[in-house]
Amino acid sequence: DAGVIQSPRHEVTEMGQEVTLRCKPISGHNSLFWYRQTMMRGLELLIYFNNNVPIDDSGMPEDRFSAKMPNASFSTLKIQPSEPRDSAVYFCASSPRSSGGNSYEQYFGPGTRLTVT
Amino acid sequence: GQNIDQPTEMTATEGAIVQINCTYQTSGFNGLFWYQQHAGEAPTFLSYNVLDGLEEKGRFSSFLSRSKGYSYLLLKELQMKDSASYLCAVRWWGGGSYIPTFGRGTSLIVHP
Secondary structure (H helix, E strand, O other), X not given: OOOOEEEXXXXXXXXXXXXXXXXXXXXXXXXXXXXXXXXXXXXXEEEEEEOOEEEEOOOOOOOOEEEXXXXXXXXXXXXXXXXXXHOEEEEEEEEOOOOOOOOOOOEEOOOEEEEEO | OOEEEXXXXXXXXXXXXXXXXXXXXXXXXXXXXXXXXXXXXXXXXXXXXXXXEEEEEOOEEEEXXXXXXEEEEEEOOOOHHHOEEEEEEEEEEEOOEEEEEEOOOEEEEEEO
8 A cells, every 4th residue: 555645745935826735545545634734833634524525624724725625536735825834744644434443543644845935 | 622732842761661641621522542753754643542541552552531631652661763753632523523633742752
C-alpha cells in the first residue's frame, strides 16, 4: 500500500498567488482530513470529508481557503490569494470506517511544506 | 469548545520509563488517540482508548479515565529513537459528526 500521497512536498510562492495542494487517500478509506501545523498553533483540523462530502469545515480560516473532493481518490486544498501567515505544513490524512478496535485511526500523508514570501 | 492540555516538553534517560499526561475538557467525548511525530515527519498512530482502563501494546501503554478527563501514555525501556513529539487527540461528537481535535504535543527528549 502506497499510503496517503500528497503533492507537492514543498511549495514556495509569493504573496497573492494561488496555491493548490493535492492529496490521494488510501484506497478504500472513506474519510479524508486536511490539517495545518505550525509551531504557534500546533495541528489544526481545517476540513474533513466523509464519502467525498464535506462534513465539518469550521476550521477553514477564511474564504481564501477552499477544499474539494471530486471523487474517492482525490482531494485538493486551495488558497487564493495566499498570504505569508499561511506558511505552514499542510497534512492530509485518511481513515477507514470499520467497527471496533482502531476504527477511525488516521493515516497521515508526508505533508506539504508551504512557504509564502 | 474543546480543550486539551499536555506538557510542552519532557526529558528522560535511555532505558527508563516515562509517562506523558493529557487532560481534556470536551462534550460528546468519543475516544482518545495518541500519535507520535518525529521532527519533519507526519504523525503516526500509537494507541486508541474509548473505555476506561489501560491498553498495552509492546513498550507503549495508554490509559484513560473518562470521569477525570485524563489520559497518559507510558513508554517503557526508552530508546533514543523514542525522541519525538507525542500528540494527544480527542474525538468528539459535535454538529452531527465526529470531530478530531489535537493537543499541542509533548516533545520528549531521550538522552543517553
